[in-house]
Amino acid sequence: MRESAVQRHDRLLTLVREQGTARVTELADRLGVSPVTVRRDVETLTRKGLVDRAHGSVSWPRPRTAGAAGVGTAPVFGLLAPSATYYFADVIHGAHEAAARAGARLILRISDYRPEEDRARAEGLLAAGAEGLLIAPGWRGRADQAEHGDWIGELPVPAVLLERSVDPGSPLAGLDRVCSDHAHGVLLALRHLTGQGHAAPLLVARADSPTALAVRAGYDQALRALGLERPHPVIDAPADRDPAGFERGVQSLWTAVTSGRATAALVHNDVDAIQLVQRLAELGVRVPGDLAVVAYDDEVAALADTPLTAVAPPKREVGRLAAELLLERWGRSVRGRPADRAAGGAEPAARRHLALLPRLRVRASCGAAAPELLEEGRAQG
Structure with a gap:
């Protein structure tokens, strides 16, 4: 299966980080792509401030010293x-x-x-x-x-x-943290699909990241909140790391659709969703005609042949x-005045756990008449 630009960027960053500095030609050889492709990738990563580029070489950014202009007093x-x-x-x-x-x-x-x-x-x-x-x-x-x-x-x-x-009870439970409420995002997706008349949607999700595990847990919570039974075991179809497992997942979903047991699915993540839809099309399953699909992440979902409705964490x-x-x-x-010590008799500042709510961006993969943005408090039908 062809490597995505995202995967290639990660490999490029790993090589530069490990070596400190590398020539473009060397990176092209290590990555198995042309120097033109590497230069294009380097331009993208340089704009993001992730690497430094100079005279045909790429370097990992180095921290400035305290004596650098304007840096000494800045945190x-x-x-x-x-x-x-x-x-x-x-x-x-x-x-x-x-x-x-x-x-x-x-x-x-x-x-x-x-x-x-x-x-x-x-x-x-x-x-x-x-x-x-x-x-x-x-x-x-x-x-x-x-x-x-x-x-x-x-x-x-x-x-x-x-x-x-x-x-709960972890030594890290008292730390400040900021995260997306993935359970809420999953609920938005399932509520939207069932509001369009679909029975309980299937879940296609890998199990190799905290987000994937949170989506899996949120799926069970959403089913309970909507009064639905799980229609099928969660399908694990990781397109990048297990081609055989991906194909088994495709076949499992194809069987569920063609037997009439499923008309809708939530898929984590965008890349897996796009490749899943492409493979299903080869097997004669149309999106959204035979299967309504919602992706999770909304990184590249809008770029699919049929733009994918997607949950977008903030x-x-x-x-x-x-x-x-x-x-x-x-x-x-x-x-x-450290946060864990009172100042002048005042109460210590409370630690905070901030959970931000994802949004649902509705596109063609659910058969929507027009794109729209769904959030908490808006109609979900």
Whole structure:
């Protein structure tokens, strides 16, 4: 299966980060693409501030020293993310914009979804001068939090969790965090589909990321809220990492549609949804004629042959609000008023768990007459 630009960007960033500096020709050889493609990718990543480009080479951005003009008095924050592309690109942009407005500098480190390396990455940010951290751990499954997460609660600087919920009773439960309410997003999708006359929609979702697991949990909650029975086991069809598993998922969904047991499906994520729709078309299943589809993420859903209705988590707002919250915590610490200590007899500032509501962007894949944006409080039919 052909590699997407998002996947290629992640591989390029990993190579540059590991080597520090690499020539375009070397990257083209390592990635198995043409130098023209690499130059185009580098231009995109340079505009996003993720790499530095000069004279045929690409470098990982280096933190400025305290003596650099205008930097000595500005706070420096670190952001640890599992990826700099696809979903997390907007989260990073939102955090960067908020930090820049406040005159702060943001340093980025990428974990590539390797939770065992998160701590070392965070220590690298601290060594580079970070006075506060925004952290989206590279957890992939349920066990990663317990195995690779406790260190976050021991950090010597203020920290805010990004797009990550934690288990009740976890040492991280008392940390500030900002995330999307994925259960609400799933409910919006199912309510819209059932409002159009469909029976309980099927769920197609992988199980290798916190968002995917949250979508799976939200699916069961939404079914209960709507008084529906689960119509079919969740279908796992990861197009990028398991082609055989993807094909099994396609066949399972094809059987459910052609037997009349399913007329609607929610698919996480956009890329899987687009490839799923393409494969179903080869098997004679039409979207939306035979199957109404809602994608989850809304990164590239609108670019499908039949534009996909999609749940859109507020990714940029998550990054912005998390950075603003970190700025507030940092400000208290430098004024001698840490958030966990009373100031002059005043109550300590309460920690915050902010859950932002996704939106539903309605497009052609559900048979909608015209595009519209659905949110809480609006009619869902």
